[in-house]
Amino acid sequence: MPHHAAPLPDIVFEEEFITGLKKVFEEMIVFNALLGLKITSLKPERVCASIAMRNELVGHFAYNRIHGGVISAGLDAMGGLAVMAAIGARHMDESPQQRLQRFSKLGTIDLRVDYLRPGIGATFELRAEVMRLGSRVASTRMEFLGADGKLLSTAAAAYIVS
Amino acid sequence: MPHHAAPLPDIVFEEEFITGLKKVFEEMIVFNALLGLKITSLKPERVCASIAMRNELVGHFAYNRIHGGVISAGLDAMGGLAVMAAIGARHMDESPQQRLQRFSKLGTIDLRVDYLRPGIGATFELRAEVMRLGSRVASTRMEFLGADGKLLSTAAAAYIVS
Amino acid sequence: MPHHAAPLPDIVFEEEFITGLKKVFEEMIVFNALLGLKITSLKPERVCASIAMRNELVGHFAYNRIHGGVISAGLDAMGGLAVMAAIGARHMDESPQQRLQRFSKLGTIDLRVDYLRPGIGATFELRAEVMRLGSRVASTRMEFLGADGKLLSTAAAAYIVS
Amino acid sequence: MPHHAAPLPDIVFEEEFITGLKKVFEEMIVFNALLGLKITSLKPERVCASIAMRNELVGHFAYNRIHGGVISAGLDAMGGLAVMAAIGARHMDESPQQRLQRFSKLGTIDLRVDYLRPGIGATFELRAEVMRLGSRVASTRMEFLGADGKLLSTAAAAYIVS
Numbered sequence: 001m002p003h004h005a006a007p008l009p010d011i012v013f014e015e016e017f018i019t020g021l022k023k024v025f026e027e028m029i030v031f032n033a034l035l036g037l038k039i040t041s042l043k044p045e046r047v048c049a050s051i052a053m054r055n056e057l058v059g060h061f062a063y064n065r066i067h068g069g070v071i072s073a074g075l076d077a078m079g080g081l082a083v084m085a086a087i088g089a090r091h092m093d094e095s096p097q098q099r100l101q102r103f104s105k106l107g108t109i110d111l112r113v114d115y116l117r118p119g120i121g122a123t124f125e126l127r128a129e130v131m132r133l134g135s136r137v138a139s140t141r142m143e144f145l146g147a148d149g150k151l152l153s154t155a156a157a158a159y160i161v162s
Numbered sequence: 163m164p165h166h167a168a169p170l171p172d173i174v175f176e177e178e179f180i181t182g183l184k185k186v187f188e189e190m191i192v193f194n195a196l197l198g199l200k201i202t203s204l205k206p207e208r209v210c211a212s213i214a215m216r217n218e219l220v221g222h223f224a225y226n227r228i229h230g231g232v233i234s235a236g237l238d239a240m241g242g243l244a245v246m247a248a249i250g251a252r253h254m255d256e257s258p259q260q261r262l263q264r265f266s267k268l269g270t271i272d273l274r275v276d277y278l279r280p281g282i283g284a285t286f287e288l289r290a291e292v293m294r295l296g297s298r299v300a301s302t303r304m305e306f307l308g309a310d311g312k313l314l315s316t317a318a319a320a321y322i323v324s
Numbered sequence: 325m326p327h328h329a330a331p332l333p334d335i336v337f338e339e340e341f342i343t344g345l346k347k348v349f350e351e352m353i354v355f356n357a358l359l360g361l362k363i364t365s366l367k368p369e370r371v372c373a374s375i376a377m378r379n380e381l382v383g384h385f386a387y388n389r390i391h392g393g394v395i396s397a398g399l400d401a402m403g404g405l406a407v408m409a410a411i412g413a414r415h416m417d418e419s420p421q422q423r424l425q426r427f428s429k430l431g432t433i434d435l436r437v438d439y440l441r442p443g444i445g446a447t448f449e450l451r452a453e454v455m456r457l458g459s460r461v462a463s464t465r466m467e468f469l470g471a472d473g474k475l476l477s478t479a480a481a482a483y484i485v486s
Numbered sequence: 487m488p489h490h491a492a493p494l495p496d497i498v499f500e501e502e503f504i505t506g507l508k509k510v511f512e513e514m515i516v517f518n519a520l521l522g523l524k525i526t527s528l529k530p531e532r533v534c535a536s537i538a539m540r541n542e543l544v545g546h547f548a549y550n551r552i553h554g555g556v557i558s559a560g561l562d563a564m565g566g567l568a569v570m571a572a573i574g575a576r577h578m579d580e581s582p583q584q585r586l587q588r589f590s591k592l593g594t595i596d597l598r599v600d601y602l603r604p605g606i607g608a609t610f611e612l613r614a615e616v617m618r619l620g621s622r623v624a625s626t627r628m629e630f631l632g633a634d635g636k637l638l639s640t641a642a643a644a645y646i647v648s
Contacts, residue, residue: 109433109461109463109482110434110463110480110482112434112436136460136461136484137433137460137461137484139433139434156434158433158434158482160460160461
């Protein structure tokens with residue numbers, strides 16, 4: 001069911017914005033670093049990241065399964081990143097620094113995660129897209145996939161914007 | 163809104179069951195250890211735990227706010243623990259070891275978290291109770307509170323049982 | 325789990341406000357009338373209503389069970405009513421008419437319903453309370469009960485305010 | 487993000503199964519008839535239906551907007567129908583009547599709806615697909631669209647299967 005939010009203009013982010021957003025997302029949000037979240041793609045209409053499995057992320061010792069909390073935490077973070085990218089694309093008239101500051105105003109209102117299949121594997125992919133970006137609230141949809149592209153979890157979240 | 167989960171018999175868990183469940187929950191589920199989840203109360207009808215704030219759990223560098231993912235991960239873990247306690251109370255005819263093995267069969271179907279207020283503080287309390295324990299599915303409700311008892315987040319989740 | 329929504333001042337609504345809100349809720353929102361929603365209590369911190377079972381509301385012909393959609397629709401409506409009552413209590417300096425106009429600005433952002441037990445009975449009770457009323461977003465918690473007080477469904481929703 | 491559940495065999499339902507399922511869904515589930523839900527497509531991997539707007543379904547008198555409850559009720563019904571179609575496709579060895587009886591065992595565990603844009607229009611389209619069909623639980627994703635194909639609401643739900 002490929003439905004996308006209102007089409008975004010054909011925008012390519014500047015290196016400074018991308019580097020800055022990566023730094024905020026991967027390093028300054030310390031818990032993201034603990035999860036090992038790494039951005040792999042950053043576009044106005046969709047963002048992707050990966051997580052490498054390691055022992056600290058185990059939720060089920062018997063099966064070496066990734067903890068559901070890594071999935072929910074990672075997908076919440078990704079939804080916020082998608083909103084940030086969509087906001088960034090809407091304010092290309094501002095400097096990269098000005099746009100990055102908008103990140104500090106984002107807040108998750110609520111999050112729902114559906115766990116479809118157990119997360120077992122060496123790496124995982126996370127994707128997020130904005131379904132609607134309003135002036136006060138943004139709605140997003142996220143996916144957590146295995147390295148083979150199998151859909152393991154889906155999520156939806158709402159964010160306060162501004 | 164008075165709660166109405168099926169009344170559970172007046173059961174007190176044996177030391178062996180409590181110690182075993184703590185070991186599984188706080189140590190063997192490695193990601194719970196990373197979160198710093200510590201069980202403070204373990205009863206058939208309600209379970210409580212605490213998390214001590216530390217730098218690794220920061221979600222918002224500007225405000226020293228706890229990451230929403232710590233909240234979602236912690237509340238998901240707590241919902242599972244509540245189901246485990248309710249199941250344990252239903253099978254007091256089994257040995258503590260047999261009951262503990264039931265933990266490995268639990269799986270989260272889905273989770274919803276509502277973020278009400280920013281999580282700022284030195285420690286946090288987490289609570290969970292089972293709203294309904296069926297033969298195949300259990301439904302739970304969870305809360306994330308500040309040290310002053312202020313309600314910061316609420317959550318609901320469904321778990322596969324058996 | 326004691327609830328901790330911000331304590332609301334000890335306010336009693338005027339007859340004009342109550343009558344007006346009932347008219348809007350029970351009549352002007354036509355689908356509420358189709359559901360048969362009747363307000364039974366209207367306080368700043370909690371609202372209650374009832375639905376009488378009838379053939380049109382059947383979801384499961386084999387068991388005469390109420391349709392899950394009546395539950396989700398009713399609880400969404402109740403969450404909105406709870407927000408309206410909380411907003412009304414915050415603006416007692418305005419005339420009842422001015423406060424009632426605020427209803428038209430409310431919008432549901434999202435809704436989650438947990439179906440715990442089948443809804444079978446002659447009447448049902450619905451309750452809602454506001455967990456947090458912000459300047460832009462309100463979060464609510466709702467319950468759907470049998471005539472005997474048994475909890476049948478729970479729900480949570482977020483609303484745009486203003 | 488077009489991710490589908492495990493690919494279903496290339497199955498075409500018999501006329502008897504389709505007619506029977508329509509009768510159950512559109513007539514015997516009385517509240518669906520009240521909503522005016524009409525199946526437009528019934529395939530193992532996806533189901534579609536439509537709702538014609540009429541005065542009884544109004545949620546917002548000021549704007550002639552469809553009631554959020556019609557959306558949540560309709561999408562819950564559609565998720566169940568999608569599960570029913572997926573189950574039907576899995577049991578083509580059974581007679582149509584045997585497969586139809588499976589409908590009476592379905593139950594919604596929980597439902598989440600995200601309201602993206604106001605529902606204004608003469609007709610609406612509803613779609614649902616199964617993300618995962620397990621032996622005990624099925625997960626679905628649903629969409630509510632305007633006549634112009636604009637995405638108005640999305641939803642996700644879990645169902646007890648058996």
